[in-house]
Each structure stands twice: as structure tokens, then as C-alpha cells.
Amino acid sequence: MSEQVGVQSSSLTERFPEIILPDSRTGYSGFLVKPENLVVVAQALRDEMGYDYLSSVTGVDYLPENKMEVVYHFYRTIGGGALVLKTQVDRENPVVPSLTPLFPGAEFQEREAWDLLGIRFANHPDLRRILTWEGFHGHPLRKDWKEPFFEEEAKPFKSRWPEGHVYRAEDKNPFHDNLQYPAGFDPEQWSPETDELLYAGLKRVDKSDDLLTEQVVVNLGPQHPSTHGVFRMVVVLDGETVVDLKPIMGYLHRNHEKIGERNTFLQNMPFTDRLDYVCSMSNNFGYALAVEKLMGIQPPERAEYIRVMMAELTRFLNHIFSIGFLLNDLGAFFTPMLYALEERELILDVFEAVSGSRMMCNYFRFGGVARDIPVEVMEKIRKLVFDRLPRKLDEMDYFITNNEIVRGRCEGVGVLTAERAIALSASGPVLRASGVAYDVRRADPYSIYDRFEFDIPVRYNGDIYDRYLLRLEEMRQSLRILRQVLKDIPDGPILSGKPQYQVRVPAGESYGRVEGPKGELGFYVVSNGKPNPWRYHVRAPTFINLTSLAEMCRGQKIADVVTILGSIDIVLGEVDR
């Protein structure tokens, strides 16, 4: 990989000799570019060098240097390592040109950076707050912003030991003072006027016929049984046809990243479980990779195998769960889903026995895993992988795949073309069902995935049905990997070094990404050598996949919107963070 980086740097610095500078800070990589040259460079990256996939956009607040930095991770969809581009602006009035016109997938991520860090993106088509509410005061990820329950900059708090006289946070802050409002703000008098602007900003069609029909704005959610959580879609309808759609999220927002910056590195591990609470093992995996990269440690062999095993079991349970839910969205009320849940329960039993918890596993540690797998659990995994799961998968295939209703409602609905999927930074099954064979396990192998034999399934129609078939096939491939893992898993230690509760992480940045069941899950971590991360960012796959929701829904019927949303397979714990 280092060779590849060398080639990139020479060609990029040759192409833009004056403009591009390698990032020379210790522990950092990539290139620095001035904001005024950003668009030119990004365009050249996309059109001349094949970096067509803008994976992650995020900001970092470097308070001591009085700088705001925006970090871009570009990839090639044919595979390979990252090209990291950074641009620095003044902290007082940070303005960066938006990359949304070039890479539409940056839209939500730039809105997030504006919302949480206050970086303004010039030329962004719709720069509104996205995760916090419209009346929110300040930008919470700025280092000088303090939450209402603020106690100290970093954990562990001094009030807990040795003089830990217990009090409840709410006793200290009576409930009515727990929120921060702008001066002179009265919540009773406030009305969300931005909603009117939002409705006005939606597209309408020009009607050429003589019928006097009105186009109606409908709010689907936040409390709607089929939005998979508290999620809202504002839809403009012409009759039953969707003209335009805008997703609105953040109802479950808890500022995971700010919590992460207060935590120590290890304390973040159980918090990652709560992102995508269906696949906590994958979340652990991504975070562990990012921090291990910074620390420069490698887990022992057995731990690598256990990690892959857990990640693939997670992929299986997520996909079977999401297929069950898709059927629910289609109106097959709960029967297929409960069949799916049976298999999920059996896998969760395994997780519970190894990690202690069914869903909030908290199983990975830096340099290995928390515990070894007991012999009887290993036996159970064998039984599941070699007998039960393939059998049940075939049953599912048998009774769903050729069902007339499923085919009738899913084929040709919610189409996303390959070009648009790449441009919109879709990842995971959504991207692969659109005909792009891009899987991080192959494109940029991590852990020990390069040792296993498996295929990357691809489908070419980009509709709901293909996403369903693709998930089915991915489960088969997961079982294939699991069979190899179970055959080859060696004995040995499961953790490199001693268990430590306070790890030493050298200063620098790292981006660890895994192919989570829902897409590319990335963790961008910046350390300044202290026990707490300076910046902790999650590239949430379902959040970014939602960028393509409007594209898929335009021109479809309102009843299909629910199914299209189900086929993206979102989890609001991760979308809202």
C-alpha cells in the first residue's frame, strides 16, 4: 500500500505543483490544499485520477491553532487505499467551497459539519441544520462549546473518587434549566418557521393538463410505524406519485461524537455498540481498527479469526433481520420477520455467551478481544454454520424469492443507477445492488479478509428486489467465510499485551473502515497524545445512504416509499448519532 501512496503523491503534486502540499505533521498523512483551490483539485481527482468515490467528509476543530480543518477521504471504486485531502480555514468565519455539486454524496455530510462544527459550505444547495433542532444555539462539536450537564473536559471526572459523594445530575440542574436557549428565547412562543421554508423549497411539477389538481405536502413520520424509528420524510405528492422528498433526521441525536471526545479511548468501545444497535460487533471492529492503526499494534492470530467470525455472524443476522423487516414493510405482517428473528435469536445466544450481552456486546479490545470462546459455544456456532443457518436461508429463499407480491412490488421500484450510486456515496448492499462491485473487504482488505475465499455478489438493476437478492447472496458468502474460519481457527492468545484500561495512543490521525453489514463504516480518530481522543468521527453508512433516498423515490408511488426506505435498511441509532 505504501507504494501506491507514493505513486499518488508524485502524480498529484506534479499535476498541482504550487497548490498541493503534503501534510507533514507527525502522525498525519494526505495533502493540504487551500480552500480556493479545493474544487479544482477535487474535480481533477474525480475526472483524471479515478477517485470517483468521496467516502467521508468531516471537520476537526483545532482550537489551539485557531483553525478549522475539513477532511475528505477519496477512494477509487476499483479499489485501493485512500487519498486524504484537507483544507484549513480560520476558526472565526470558516467558509469552504462545497463539493456537493461535484459529489452529491457530500450533501448530508457537509450539512452535518455545518450543524456540529459551524463550517459554512459556499454553494451548498441546502445548508440547514441536520442533526440538531432548528432553534439550537451554537455548534456543539466546537471545542469551546459546553453541554448543559458539563462537568469536566475529559473523563474520568474528579468528583467520583476518592471523595465521591453521590448526586444526581438532575438534582444539580433542575429540569427546566437543563436546556440551553439563546438569550430571549421562549420555547412556548417558538414555532418552527423553517418548516414552511422547507416545504416551499421542495420541487413541484409543472402541470400542462387542464385539471386543477393541487400538489400536497405530506409528512411521513416522525411517529410512523414504517419509518423504522423516529424518522421523518417530507413528501410532495401529485396524486399518488412522489414529486420530491426530503428526509429529516436527528430525533435520536445525542451527540455521540462529543461524548466520544470526553471519553477515554477505551470508554468509547461500549458507546459504539449503541450506534447501529443491531450489529454492535461490526461497530466495535471499526473502532478497534482505527485506534489500533494509531497505536501500531496487531491482534494475535486467534483474535483475528474470532473478530472475523463475529463480524460475519453479525452480517448474517443483520441481513436476515432486514429481509424480515422488508417483508413487514410490504405488508406480510410479522410472519416472515419472526422466522428471521428465530435465527437472529440463536446468533444472539452465541454473542451473549461470549461477550455477556445480546446486543450491546462490547467485545473488542485494542489488540484483541475481551474473552475467549468457550468450547460449548464453539460447538453451537459449528452447528449453526454448518447445519441450521444454511437450511433456514434456503427456506427463506424458497418462500420469498418467487413470491408474486414480492416481485410485483419490488422489481423496478426504487431504482438507483450505478453512476448515481457512486456519485451519492452509497455503500454496502445499496451500492452493490446497483452494479458496483465495491466491498471494503476486497477493495481495501483489513484484518485477515485477504486469506478467505469469497465472492462479492453484485446485482445490476438497482431496485428493491435486487437489494433483497443481494443480501440473500451475501449471507451465503458470509457462511462460506465462517466455514473457513471454523476450519482454520488456531489456538493461542486472544489479546496482544496485558489488558489495559488506559491505553497510550500516540498523536496523529487514523481512519479505520470496515465493510459493515449496512455499508462502509468508518471511524476517523485524531489523537493529541492525551488519554482522550481529540476528534472522534463516525462515518455512518446508513446516514450517507439516505442521501440517495430522494433519488430513489422520485416518480414512485407513496406506498412504495416505505418499502424503498426499508430496502436501504437504516438504523436510527446510527443515522442520528
Next chain:
Amino acid sequence: MITGSGILRGLWTTFRHFIKTYLEDLRSGKKRYFTTEGIELRRSPDVEGIFTIQYPEEKLPVPEEFRYIPFLVYDEGDNGEKEIRCTSCGICAKVCPPQCIWIVRTNDPVTGKPIPQPKEFYIDVDICMNCGFCAEFCPFDAIKMDHDYEIASYDRFKEHIFDLERLSKPASYYAQIRPTNFMREEAARAEKEAQKAAARKPAS
């Protein structure tokens, strides 16, 4: 393919599931429900037919590693007094991700020096996220994760901050819920003691 056959397949699968439950009932007789054996059968990978465990009449056995709210282990002395293992070193409070552990260290009233024993120990169970770090990193095996998950109460303001009294549980209870962990830790401790004794001998 004939139109309608896909739907028939789905109905057939459901019907088979339904029938299998009764077949299983006939085959295993009364022992399928409300017995430990039946519960084990219904959660094994070989299960066919109905899958449900009828909580609270039936309860799933939890695995040894299962973790819920922590407790403090005490050894029973010769006269039955509680010898709490905690030395109030504060590692659990420092590692706790949501910072729900509060410890007051005991100070010697005469010299003012700290005594390795907690004066007060609180866990706010509303905040505890059951991650298990405290148990994992405790160097004295003094704090462990519990198996008792039925702790709902009517008044959270009165009952949800557990104090030293409420948190203390005997080592015999710990040995009962986590036998293999207990055995391993006891063995390690015995070995350490033996080493210490061996190291002390030549000096004396």
C-alpha cells in the same frame, strides 16, 4: 412459473411451521414446556416448531458471562463478618464510561492516611450501561457483574442509587453464578499467595 405458486409456497412454509409445533408436542410430551429440559430444547439449534419461551413462567437460563449491574464481593470471615474485598483504589470509577460509580475512601481518623476500604460506595443504576469494564479491570476481583436482571422498582428516586449495603454480595453467591471464573481466580490467587510465602521465607 405458474402464477400463484409463490404465494402457495409461502403459505405452505407457514403451515408446516404450525404443524411442526404440534408434532413436536406429541413427540416430547409434557416435558417440552415449563421444564429446564424443554427450555434447553427450544433454544437449541435443532429446534423445530414453536420457539417462544413464555416469560415469566419460563425463564431463559443466562450464560455465565452474562452481565448486568455490578455488585461488590465480600468474603465471609470466621465469625460471619463481611470482609469486603474492595480497597477503594478507584480503578472502576476511573474506567466507567458513563461515570456512574462514586467512591468515598476511608481515612484513618488519627493519621489521616487512606485505609484500603471504601467508606461509601454508590452505583447509579439508571446510568450504568452494563459494559462490564469495572469487573474486567478490577485488580482485586472485588467488583463483579451480576446475573439478577429483575430489579425493576416503583420509585426510581428512592431505589435506583445502590449503596454499599445493597451492592455487597457474598463470594459464595459469586461462585454460584460464575463457577469457572471463580475457580480460575481462586487458583490464581492461591498461586500468588504461595509465591509470596515462598519469597518471604528466606528473609525471615
